Amino acid sequence: MRWDNLRLTEDGPPGVPGGRAPALLARGAVARTFDTPEFAGMTFYEVHARTALNRVPPASRMAFRWTVNPYRGCSHACRYCFARSTHTYLDLDTGRDFDTRVVVKVNVAERLRAELAAPRWRGEHVAMGTNVDPYQRCEGRYRLMPGVLGALRDARTPFSLLTKGTLVLRDRELLAEAAEVVDVGVALSVGFVEEDLWRLVEPGAPSPHRRLAACATLTEHGVPVRVLMAPILPFLTDAPAALAATVEAIAQAGATSITPLVLHLRPGAREWYLAWLADCHPGLVEPYRELYGAGAYAARAYQQRIAAQVRDLAERAGIGAVRRPRRPVAAPARGAGSAVPAVAGEQLALPGLGR
Numbered sequence: 001m002r003w004d005n006l007r008l009t010e011d012g013p014p015g016v017p018g019g020r021a022p023a024l025l026a027r028g029a030v031a032r033t034f035d036t037p038e039f040a041g042m043t044f045y046e047v048h049a050r051t052a053l054n055r056v057p058p059a060s061r062m063a064f065r066w067t068v069n070p071y072r073g074c075s076h077a078c079r080y081c082f083a084r085s086t087h088t089y090l091d092l093d094t095g096r097d098f099d100t101r102v103v104v105k106v107n108v109a110e111r112l113r114a115e116l117a118a119p120r121w122r123g124e125h126v127a128m129g130t131n132v133d134p135y136q137r138c139e140g141r142y143r144l145m146p147g148v149l150g151a152l153r154d155a156r157t158p159f160s161l162l163t164k165g166t167l168v169l170r171d172r173e174l175l176a177e178a179a180e181v182v183d184v185g186v187a188l189s190v191g192f193v194e195e196d197l198w199r200l201v202e203p204g205a206p207s208p209h210r211r212l213a214a215c216a217t218l219t220e221h222g223v224p225v226r227v228l229m230a231p232i233l234p235f236l237t238d239a240p241a242a243l244a245a246t247v248e249a250i251a252q253a254g255a256t257s258i259t260p261l262v263l264h265l266r267p268g269a270r271e272w273y274l275a276w277l278a279d280c281h282p283g284l285v286e287p288y289r290e291l292y293g294a295g296a297y298a299a300r301a302y303q304q305r306i307a308a309q310v311r312d313l314a315e316r317a318g319i320g321a322v323r324r325p326r327r328p329v330a331a332p333a334r335g336a337g338s339a340v341p342a343v344a345g346e347q348l349a350l351p352g353l354g355r
Contacts, residue, residue, distance in 0.1 A: 109147025135165025
């Protein structure tokens with residue numbers, strides 16, 4: 001596996017066993033481990049990225065055209081994460097490797113600032129959190145996001161952010177500053193509030209109640225937050241009482257809107273999630289096969305039924321209309337002012353295929 005020759009302990013000097021290994025990229029790459037409980041069993045591959053902005057393929061169904069992903073792989077270790085298949089591009093597997101081997105683009109803020117300053121950049125919307133979470137646990141150590149947010153703010157580039165990470169609270173002042181000069185959308189992902197299930201399917205992520213507390217705190221600091229109620233897990237979190245409890249908790253947290261999304265199972269995620277299901281809920285394997293068939297998405301009638309239930313619950317809870325994603329409008333040309341059409345945050349309702 002092509003990363004194995006890059007091994008660096010936290011304090012290991014270059015040129016000695018366990019120290020700095022030969023460069024992988026032009027500016028060097030190392031593999032680092034940290035001798036702390038929160039990073040036990042994890043390896044971080046520090047690379048210098050050639051680019052920070054990723055163009056979404058034109059054929060994509062996503063409402064945005066540009067993404068920034070400071071990390072690849074995610075310590076949240078969500079069993080269902082749709083981004084798992086992207087780890088195969090690195091000769092890593094979609095299961096435990098995705099959870100424990102994280103690529104860190106240590107120069108992402110520097111590259112982003114340079115790319116946003118280029119004459120060809122038109123100030124289009126940039127989405128973050130569309131592939132893996134930029135506020136996963138290691139962001140507390142690497143602190144890449146303050147530089148990313150600062151670059152977007154200074155370039156008057158509209159952006160959106162989707163996260164499960166309560167570490168986003170650290171950057172609330174930066175988000176508020178950015179929102180004063182450009183359109184900013186922030187969303188937290190909370191698919192359910194059942195704590196026992198959270199420990200099983202999202203073992204590395206903050207608890208749903210901590211995420212909702214972060215929603216309330218951000219709102220209090222002038223940063224409105226939307227909630228992506230995702231994923232809704234068929235036969236596990238889709239009972240009327242479970243949906244009602246989740247919507248009520250989201251409403252109590254002060255979310256401005258809610259968008260439900262039923263679990264989808266793309267290759268990589270499908271195998272990992274169904275293996276977990278067979279181990280923990282073997283009686284649900286066949287119902288899942290009937291609901292999903294050979295595809296990634298649940299039957300359309302099921303999705304429509306769940307969306308209608310959540311819409312009704314949201315209206316009763318007074319959250320407001322459920323967001324229906326639409327393609328964002330391009331930002332004004334440079335020099336045309338800082339105002340940006342207020343649709344930019346709506347694509348947070350969509351899971352992305354960011355690279």
